[in-house]
Amino acid sequence: MRLHPIGLIVTLALGLLVAPLTATAQPPRQVPLIAFLSLQPREAIADDVFEPFRQALRELGYVEGQTIALEFRWAQGRLERFQELAAELVRLQVAVIVTLGPGGTRVAMNATSTIPIIMANDSDPVGDGFVASLGRPGGNITGLSGMIRELNAKRLELLKETVPGMTRVAVLWNPTEVGVELALRETEEAARTLALQVQALAVRGPDDFEGAFRATTREHAEALTVLRDPVTFTHRTRLVELAAQHQLPAVYWQRDFVEAGGLMSYAPRIRDQLRRVAYFVDKILKGAKPADMPVEQPMQFELVINLKTAQALGITMPPSLLLLADEVIQ
Numbered sequence: 001m002r003l004h005p006i007g008l009i010v011t012l013a014l015g016l017l018v019a020p021l022t023a024t025a026q027p028p029r030q031v032p033l034i035a036f037l038s039l040q041p042r043e044a045i046a047d048d049v050f051e052p053f054r055q056a057l058r059e060l061g062y063v064e065g066q067t068i069a070l071e072f073r074w075a076q077g078r079l080e081r082f083q084e085l086a087a088e089l090v091r092l093q094v095a096v097i098v099t100l101g102p103g104g105t106r107v108a109m110n111a112t113s114t115i116p117i118i119m120a121n122d123s124d125p126v127g128d129g130f131v132a133s134l135g136r137p138g139g140n141i142t143g144l145s146g147m148i149r150e151l152n153a154k155r156l157e158l159l160k161e162t163v164p165g166m167t168r169v170a171v172l173w174n175p176t177e178v179g180v181e182l183a184l185r186e187t188e189e190a191a192r193t194l195a196l197q198v199q200a201l202a203v204r205g206p207d208d209f210e211g212a213f214r215a216t217t218r219e220h221a222e223a224l225t226v227l228r229d230p231v232t233f234t235h236r237t238r239l240v241e242l243a244a245q246h247q248l249p250a251v252y253w254q255r256d257f258v259e260a261g262g263l264m265s266y267a268p269r270i271r272d273q274l275r276r277v278a279y280f281v282d283k284i285l286k287g288a289k290p291a292d293m294p295v296e297q298p299m300q301f302e303l304v305i306n307l308k309t310a311q312a313l314g315i316t317m318p319p320s321l322l323l324l325a326d327e328v329i330q
Contacts, residue, residue: 031065031066031067031068031069032067032068032069032095032096032285033069033070033071033092033093033094033095034068034069034070034071034094034095034096034098034281035070035071035072035073035089035092035094035096035097035098036050036070036071036072036073036097036098036099036100037073037075037082037085037086037089037097037098037099037100037104037107037108038072038073038074038075038099038100038101038104038230039075039077039079039082039100039101039103039104039230040074040075040076040077040100040101040230040233040234041074041076041077041234042072042074042076044233044234046256049270049271049274050274051271052271052272052274052275053274053275053277053278054070054278055275056275056276056278056279057278057281057282060278060279060282062282068285071089071092071094073085073088073089077230077231077234079103079176082103082104082107083107083110083111085107086104086107086108086110086111086112087111089108089111089115090111090112090115093115094115095115095116095284095285096115096116096117096118096281096284096285097112097115097116097117097118098117098118098120098143098277098281099117099118099119099120099122099143100120100121101120101121101122101228101229101230102119102122102123102124102128102130102177102178102179103177103178103229103230105117105119105122105125105128105130105141105178106128106130106178109130109140109141112140113139113140114140115140116140116141116142116284116289116290117140117141117142117143117290118141118142118143118277118280118281118284118290119141119142119143119144119145119295120143120144120270120273120274120277121144121145121146121268121270121273122143122144122145122146123145123146123178123179123183123228124145124179124182124183125137125141125143125145125295127179127182128178128179131295134294134295134297135294135295136291136292136294137290137291137292137293137294137295138291139290139291140290140291141290142280142290142291142293142294142295143277143280143295143296144273144276144277144295144296144297144298145295145296145297145298146228146267146268146273146298151253151266151267151301152183152186152187152190152225152227153186153187153190153193154266155225155251155253155266156169156187156190156191156194156196156225156251157194158251158264158266158303158321159223159225159249159251160194160196161318161320161321162223162249162263162264162315162317162318162321163222163223163249163315166196166222166223167195167196167197167222168196168197168198168199168219168220168221168222169191169196169197169198169199169221169222169223169224169225170198170199170200170201170212170215170216170219170221170223170224170225170248171184171187171188171198171199171200171201171224171225171226171227172201172203172212172224172225172226172227172232172239173200173201173202173203173226173227173229174202174203174204174227174229174231174232175202175204176204176229176231177227177228177229177230177231180227180228180229183227183228184200184227187225187227188200199215199216199219199221201215201216203231203232204231205231206231206235206238209235209238209239209242210242213242213243213245213246213248216246216248217246221248222248222249223248223249223250223251224243224248224249224250224251225250225251225252226239226250226251226252226253226257227253228253228254233254233256233257236252236256236257236260236262237260237261239257239262240257240260240261240262241261243262243263244261244309244312244313247313247314249263249310249313249315250262250263250264251263251264251265251266252264252265252267253265253267254267254270255267255270255302255304255327258304258305258306258309258329259304259329261306261309262306262309263305263306263309263310263313263315264303264304264305264306264321265302265303265304266301266302266303266304267301267302268298268300268301268302269298269300269301269302272298272300273298276296280293302326302327303321303324303325303326304325304326304327304328304329305317305321305322305325305327305328305329306328306329307322307328307329307330308329308330
């Protein structure tokens with residue numbers, strides 16, 4: 001079809017108006033998406049836990065919702081859901097996945113070998129096969145080690161000092177947790193050096209708790225230590241109640257247990273760990289490779305003691321421990 005001269009002029013004019021706009025139009029800039037992956041239910045985590053992370057991002061110049069976005073994925077304690085969430089984050093092409101425990105790191109590692117993974121608080125990244133070495137991770141995973149296993153021996157020492165005459169300690173552990181078998185063996189070795197017999201009690205879920213505590217009474221355990229895993233953390237209030245009912249002095253791997261009424265905890269400061277995660281995120285967004293970023297170990301640990309719980313158990317806390325405590329809950 002031939003255009004009338006006037007129609008041709010109009011068409012050319014519209015073309016001149018549209019062409020520059022098309023040539024200079026840019027696709028909207030994609031905001032980097034940082035995803036957190038956890039096996040725990042959302043309600044098991046205190047609301048302010050991530051504030052140090054957000055504060056550090058602000059100090060580094062990021063504005064949440066504008067220059068960076070955060071996504072949280074909670075598996076609600078369901079392992080099958082865990083894998084689905086990791087696959088979903090890969091499909092979303094997130095910039096970074098932050099894992100909140102070794103189980104999450106394992107699932108994320110199986111889901112992607114290219115998206116950077118930052119461990120917020122892993123027990124033994126080398127022993128679990130996540131990194132080649134702390135100094136040179138060598139893959140797509142880096143972050144922070146919580147030194148949880150090394151601290152299990154220290155927790156037994158604290159129990160021994162609190163209950164000087166004890167000879168038998170119960171160890172609550174979850175066989176489904178990544179790397180927990182090694183943690184259990186190391187705890188047993190530490191117990192031997194303290195002349196303690198170990199009663200290992202496997203729990204896979206809250207339905208196993210009451211049976212485990214009945215076994216402590218049957219076997220005459222005099223104290224309790226709990227190895228790290230998401231199940232015990234999620235149900236920490238119930239654990240603390242059972243320890244009180246069975247008159248068991250207990251030491252835990254996170255202060256949240258003590259805030260729920262447990263006797264004491266010795267652990268890295270998780271909020272400090274999450275603050276450091278922000279600096280890993282910043283470096284990765286600026287082009288650093290996880291393979292070249294050394295895994296950091298915590299520099300500060302905190303001893304938290306619940307004095308009210310000690311009194312309920314009929315225990316007089318040693319003055320030396322009260323002096324060492326970072327916080328004493330009255």
